[in-house]
Amino acid sequence: MALESYFHLSNSNDTGNQLLTLPRETSIIPSASTRQVLEIANALAAICVSKPRSEVFAVAIHLDSNSLVIFVAENHDIPETTKKYLENVLSILEEISREAFIPNREQSPEIQEAVVESFQERLGMTILRQTFEKFLASFVQRDRTWYARVAEIKEQLKGNAELAASFDDIIEALDIVHDNALAYYNDTKNESLLDLYTALTIFDDMIRTNKDKDIITRMLAIVDPGDSNRSAMEVEEDDVDVNEDNTQRNGFSMTRFIYRVLSIVIHIRRLLRLAISTTSSQFFFRKRYFYYCKSVERSIIVDPQEILKKNSFPNLKAVCNKKTTSSPLHAELVVFETLLRFVLENRVQPYWVIGVSKLMCVGCHTVIAKAYPKVLQNHRTNLAPFTVQGCHGKMYRSWIAPDLSFTNSSLGFDLDSEVRTKTEDFIRSALIDYIEQRRLSESSVGTGINRQQRLDNYEKGTSQETSRNPDGHVIPFF
């Protein structure tokens, strides 16, 4: 039975694009240094994305005293121009790092004092040029929905002059960014790009660092209850688009919109801060190696009808009969397979972190962050769990599972089938929860059977850990 069959179940009679959407999850990050490596890996992945939708990059890092290896994968093969661009960004970061380096400096300096403006601009413009099309897509919401939402918030804040003024400032700053983006779109001149980068950094200062930050945070918490304090990574994903079903579910979130516009600057600043940090300033001094993973396309057989025969999933239906299908392995799984291979061949001890340009889908997240660490608990190996950012909750029909059978000869146990089985368990359990929750939200009638009983029936207690990511594996950084 193919694990992928689960991804061909639907809760809708329309077998078109209605996908199952499970809850989002953000991983628990075991330590501050792991968080730092993860943020860098996420940033390096995010700054590679140039197309608005179809590109997803995954990045892993290996570091020793002399060398820095960056593993990069995309769902498809990586264009030569993107490789050159990434190598260029890393060499600019090295230059910035060398310029800012002062031996024995005790505290990391501020970006403004350590990096001359022309350097910041060179980095910012290089990255913004590459990611511009993706960036511009953040503004697709400037239509009737956008203006309606702005008017609605103004109405909502009417009674509070301070918060209303703070909202007006944000809208003004967003207008300037928007106009500069359109100007660069129209003339593609360097000066326009610099204006846009400057407008973005001013906006970023306003939202994230300046003295009115607390007022802005308070104001956003009122207009988007439950949506504040999002990280750039959590909003850097497709479901922010107005034309998706997300809109009906959660409404237009101003917080998500703002962070989506800012995400590229947030990533740029993370890289700059790493370049000038006193504890890690030599990060970019090392000899750099880039390992570009080849994309992987695999053919699989899916048989969702068979899944339904064996499991009781009321209200879910199979969207196809048994069929053979061929799909690319998602970028994070390509990096996952590559790193396992390198570790088992004793070629690297990587940071056990996989950065992705957006949150992971249900399949990849279940394999990497849940099933694989769970399987490792039962065996002694030199493999460790990976830390990742989290999961956006969507199941994609084109998803295929990794093939880890190459590990069997060196590991002495069947990692591949154990991970598959565990992944199936987690997904089955998540689907049962999903169906139950939908049922509860549709009717207020009692369930007759509680969650724990259901889990016992289906899962034998493995589900408590579902939202937990790798153990307390602490990474010594730099």
Ligand SMILES: [Zn+2]
């Ligand atoms: Zn995926």
